[in-house]
Amino acid sequence: MTRTDVCCVISFQHCSVEMKLQCDVEVVNRMLPTFGMKSRGKGARAVLSIGKHLDKTSQRSSVYMMICTAKDRAGSKYKLKDNIEKFFTWFVEEGKATVRLKEPAVDICLSKADANSLKNFLSAARLADRGSDASSLPLSTLTPVRARDVEQPKKKLTIVSKKDYPLTSGFPYSLEQLQVSYCKLSRVDMRMLSLKALRKLDLSNNHIKKLPATIGDLSCLSELVLHNNHLESFSVALCLSTLQRTLQILDLSQNRLQALPAQFCQLRELVNLKLDDNELISLPFHIGRLSKLRFLSAAHNQLAVLPGDFRRLSLENLDLFGNPFVQPNSLDHKMNLTFPLPLQEMASRAVANLRITFGPDLIPAHLCRDLEVAKTCICSRVCVNFYIKTAVCMNLHQVSHTVVLVDDMGGTDAPVQQHFCSLSCYSEFLDNSLQRGIR
Numbered sequence: 001m002t003r004t005d006v007c008c009v010i011s012f013q014h015c016s017v018e019m020k021l022q023c024d025v026e027v028v029n030r031m032l033p034t035f036g037m038k039s040r041g042k043g044a045r046a047v048l049s050i051g052k053h054l055d056k057t058s059q060r061s062s063v064y065m066m067i068c069t070a071k072d073r074a075g076s077k078y079k080l081k082d083n084i085e086k087f088f089t090w091f092v093e094e095g096k097a098t099v100r101l102k103e104p105a106v107d108i109c110l111s112k113a114d115a116n117s118l119k120n121f122l123s124a125a126r127l128a129d130r131g132s133d134a135s136s137l138p139l140s141t142l143t144p145v146r147a148r149d150v151e152q153p154k155k156k157l158t159i160v161s162k163k164d165y166p167l168t169s170g171f172p173y174s175l176e177q178l179q180v181s182y183c184k185l186s187r188v189d190m191r192m193l194s195l196k197a198l199r200k201l202d203l204s205n206n207h208i209k210k211l212p213a214t215i216g217d218l219s220c221l222s223e224l225v226l227h228n229n230h231l232e233s234f235s236v237a238l239c240l241s242t243l244q245r246t247l248q249i250l251d252l253s254q255n256r257l258q259a260l261p262a263q264f265c266q267l268r269e270l271v272n273l274k275l276d277d278n279e280l281i282s283l284p285f286h287i288g289r290l291s292k293l294r295f296l297s298a299a300h301n302q303l304a305v306l307p308g309d310f311r312r313l314s315l316e317n318l319d320l321f322g323n324p325f326v327q328p329n330s331l332d333h334k335m336n337l338t339f340p341l342p343l344q345e346m347a348s349r350a351v352a353n354l355r356i357t358f359g360p361d362l363i364p365a366h367l368c369r370d371l372e373v374a375k376t377c378i379c380s381r382v383c384v385n386f387y388i389k390t391a392v393c394m395n396l397h398q399v400s401h402t403v404v405l406v407d408d409m410g411g412t413d414a415p416v417q418q419h420f421c422s423l424s425c426y427s428e429f430l431d432n433s434l435q436r437g438i439r
Contacts, residue, residue, distance in 0.1 A: 019050040019138050021121040023095065023113030025067055027076075030105040043111055044069045045153070049140040050124050053077055063128040063137070065099075067108070068145040075144060078108070080128035087126065092118055099125060112153075155197075159183065171195055176220075181205040188212055196220070204228055204251070216241020223249040227274070231255035239263035253277055253297070262373065265289040276300055276319070285373050288312025299323070299404070305391050308375065308417045311399065318400035320414060325406065328391035328415040337386050337423065345386045348374070349421070352382035375419035378429055383421040390426075391415040 024043030046069045053064040068075040078101055088098035095113040099122070100106075110118065124137055153174030159165055162183045171178065175195050179202035186207045192198070193214045201218070204227035213235060215221070219242045231252065244266050253276040260275075265286040272295040280301040288309035297319035304326050341349075348367065351358055352374045360368050374382045375389075394416045396403045403412045420426040 019121060019124045019140050021048040021110075021113060021117055022046075023048070023118070024111045025069070026109040026111075027067065028107045028109060030100075030107060043109065044071070047145045048110075048121065049075075049142055050080070050121070050128060050137065051140040051142040053142055055079075063139070064142065065108075065125060065128075066142045070147065073144045073147065075142065077142065078106075079103075080125055081131050082129065084125065084129040087122060089122065092122070097122060173197075176200070178202065179204075179225075188215065190214070193217060199223065201225070211235060211238060213237035213241070216243050218242075220246060222246050225249075225251040226255065227251045228254040231257060233257065234260055234264065236261045236263045239266045243267060245269060248272065248292075250274070260284050262286065268292065271295065273297075283307055283310070285309060296400075297404075305415045305417055306394075308419060310416055311394065313399045315400035317402045317404075318396055319404035320396070320406055321404050323406070325414050326391065328393045333388055333390040333426070335388055337388060341386055345384055348384040349382055352384070377419060377421035377425050379421065379425050381421050383419055388420040388423070388426045390418055390420075392418045 023046065025046040025048065026043040046067050049066045049068075050063060051066065052061045053066075054061050063080050064077040065080055066075040066077045083102050084099060085102050086100040088100070091097070093115050095115050095118055096111045097113075097118055098110065099108040101108065113121075127137060154172040155174060156177040157172065157175055158179045160179070160181050160183075165180070165183050170191050173195065174197060176197050177200040178192060178195065178198060179200075180189075180192075181202065182205050184207055185203065186209065188203065188208060188211060190212070192201065193212070196218070197220060198218050199220050200223040201215075201221060202223075202225040204225050206229050208226065208229040208231060211226075211231065211234070215224070216238050221243065224243075224247060232255075234252065234257065239261060240263060246269060247267055248269050249272045250267070250270060251272075251274040253274045255278050257275070257278040257280055259280065259282060262285055264284045266289075268290060270290050270293050273290075273293060275296075275298040277300045278298075280298065280303060282303065283298065283306060285307050286309050287307055288311065290313070293313060294316045296313070296315055296317075299319045300322040303320065303323040305328075344367075348371055350356070351363075352371055358368060358371060370384050374384050375387055377383055377387075392415065393413050396406065396412050396414055406412060406414055418429075420429065
């Protein structure tokens, strides 16, 4: 026995599980091309086992591989000892491998297997081929399988009744879409967060008050629906998670949100965002950073004015109906300027205007936070904590192709915040506004 064989045997002796593997299998006859035929190139869900079988011809027990599928639950058996011509394991880390047999002349193509389970199975097959002592292998009994063992992996599951909610059994590991609605869930079931293939999670119409940060561990999640729950916040941790790279559709409508964190705009893959029927008094300061956003609805909230960064959006559809927007007055302003400007403000402005790289390793963390919410004046220069602020009227068609009417009067204008870095910029703005009014 080689050193590799000994290592495999030792690892198997520490493993009490039987030698079974669940994956997709295609058995390809290598003689088909001789007869001008091709394999169909598609695997079937199967359970593979390695165990002893009595050869009726020789009346001796040998180690065989048995493959059971939905069409052949009794299984087909293939002798292993001195019968494996070659293993193809280039893509074993992706759950793929091929075992080439001498007799019959077939290639057993394996795919969609757990990588570690596949490695153990191939190691056992290699030992059986070399004639290793069968007592050193965790052999299985070669018996027919149950129908559910060879069913295709379930990719979509919809539960819309509390009585159908799985309390004892788990969710199928292969799920890509999961909807659990009308089940009166007060929190997210942690079992859902182990579904690593999940692309869409719909938890609408429940009683969820808080989202666990571990939702951010769902590395494939592109759609999250939380419509009609009791959410009061959207955590910073979620904004900084892998959702930054994957989340495209987010529905937070009909909740109890009063604000979204500044870091919300880190979710830069968002295409569709629904915030209707909440209690939002403002939208995130840097909402313009959501450059891929095309559909935005925030109807029936408490928005009085939109952030200045709103101008940078490029939308296909926008709905802000039913918000208590104030009628902007250029003369109605908030003055937050001192003369001369404090040294810290001047330094912060210089860092922003000169686009100097900054970070908590270079300057204090509170200064980084200030610079993160720096405002842009109409002169294109930056102001940080000292400015003049007012609201100006903007036609929403400037940022969206289609606009749902803002009010019952048929208007498509809304107030947007505007900051000025100095009195001279504010005065110039007032002069231009007055001249437009005279015309």
